[in-house]
Amino acid sequence: MRHAVIMAGGSGTRLWPLSRRNHPKQLLRIFDGQSLLRQSFDRLAALLDPKQIYIITGPSYITAMADELPEMPRENILAEPCARDTANAVGLAAHLLALKDPQGTMGIFTADHIITPVETFADTVRKGFEAAETYSDALITFGIKPTSPHTGYGYVHRGQQLDPGLYEVQKFEEKPDQPTAKQYYDSGEYYWNSGMFVWQLSTIIHQIDKHQPVMAQGLHEIAANFHDANKQRQRLDTFASLPKISVDYAIMEKADRVATVEMDCHWLDVGAWTSLPDVFDPDDAGNTRAAPNVLTLDANNNIFVSESDHLIAAIGIQDIVVIHANDATVICRKQDAQRIKELVEKVKTQSGEKHM
Numbered sequence: 001m002r003h004a005v006i007m008a009g010g011s012g013t014r015l016w017p018l019s020r021r022n023h024p025k026q027l028l029r030i031f032d033g034q035s036l037l038r039q040s041f042d043r044l045a046a047l048l049d050p051k052q053i054y055i056i057t058g059p060s061y062i063t064a065m066a067d068e069l070p071e072m073p074r075e076n077i078l079a080e081p082c083a084r085d086t087a088n089a090v091g092l093a094a095h096l097l098a099l100k101d102p103q104g105t106m107g108i109f110t111a112d113h114i115i116t117p118v119e120t121f122a123d124t125v126r127k128g129f130e131a132a133e134t135y136s137d138a139l140i141t142f143g144i145k146p147t148s149p150h151t152g153y154g155y156v157h158r159g160q161q162l163d164p165g166l167y168e169v170q171k172f173e174e175k176p177d178q179p180t181a182k183q184y185y186d187s188g189e190y191y192w193n194s195g196m197f198v199w200q201l202s203t204i205i206h207q208i209d210k211h212q213p214v215m216a217q218g219l220h221e222i223a224a225n226f227h228d229a230n231k232q233r234q235r236l237d238t239f240a241s242l243p244k245i246s247v248d249y250a251i252m253e254k255a256d257r258v259a260t261v262e263m264d265c266h267w268l269d270v271g272a273w274t275s276l277p278d279v280f281d282p283d284d285a286g287n288t289r290a291a292p293n294v295l296t297l298d299a300n301n302n303i304f305v306s307e308s309d310h311l312i313a314a315i316g317i318q319d320i321v322v323i324h325a326n327d328a329t330v331i332c333r334k335q336d337a338q339r340i341k342e343l344v345e346k347v348k349t350q351s352g353e354k355h356m
Contacts, residue, residue, distance in 0.1 A: 008057040008111035017328035026111035081239035087250035095223035107198040128198040143191025143260040149181035154193035169258040211254040
């Protein structure tokens with residue numbers, strides 16, 4: 001059987017102050033009135049029954065995720081004991097699904113991407129599942145066909161063609177500088193690394209066993225007693241002791257065989273407020289308005305964000321980001337937007353959990 005797992009555990013600190021500990025970015029409703037999690041679920045529901053779709057997230061998000069997706073079986077919302085990066089999230093989900101369906105195939109998807117059109121996404125994911133079932137020894141990744149020499153994404157270097165739109169992977173590349181990104185783009189041999197995957201459950205578990213034996217042992221123990229209420233503390237201690245590492249570093253870059261399916265979609269990783277101009281059409285002055293009530297006078301190329309009807313008024317500014325929440329407001333230059341994560345640490349030191 002085919003299964004899809006949505007990774008939805010990130011807190012999205014670069015999208016503070018709207019993204020919070022109990023209201024993470026995947027639940028924000030600034031994208032056409034729908035959360036990113038809802039959009040991710042709906043994309044997959046075009047392919048799979050809701051009973052075959054799972055979420056893996058933090059324990060404090062379980063109720064919010066269930067409220068957001070009432071059609072999803074509650075038991076399909078899996079709680080990581082604590083946050084230990086994507087390799088452990090993927091591994092735990094794989095072990096739990098393998099207990100139910102050892103011969104199954106699992107896709108891994110994200111809760112914070114915007115992908116259109118849905119029809120192309122569905123066709124490509126279907127091709128990914130078929131590839132994983134045909135090339136059972138391979139881990140399959142989805143490579144986004146690049147539209148520019150972007151320096152903010154990792155890249156996948158494709159190799160030999162296996163089938164139409166399916167290629168062996170030669171190498172994963174880190175985020176490049178501008179000249180290198182242009183070289184990648186011009187060659188036509190590189191894709192953006194989407195962070196989405198599909199594989200047979202037995203294959204990913206074998207690769208974890210081979211390349212991360214300490215992680216493998218811990219995940220096996222946790223999965224075996226996952227529903228035992230008396231072993232909650234044991235699960236937490238074991239999971240917290242596992243190496244904190246991404247699935248790319250832990251598995252994909254070490255795996256015996258990796259292939260990539262070309263995904264020719266509009267794809268955006270909403271990792272910072274400066275991503276929003278790629279989502280919302282700017283006004284005549286170049287301002288991005290992800291807020292219902294904005295008034296400007298001689299203001300150009302700014303980003304305004306709010307979930308409420310609070311009026312944001314701006315005069316004579318340019319290249320500024322203004323983010324309004326009920327109890328906090330961030331104002332910064334676009335070029336400093338990536339430093340919001342740094343700012344959050346300072347806020348936490350100064351006011352504890354009050355604004356988290």
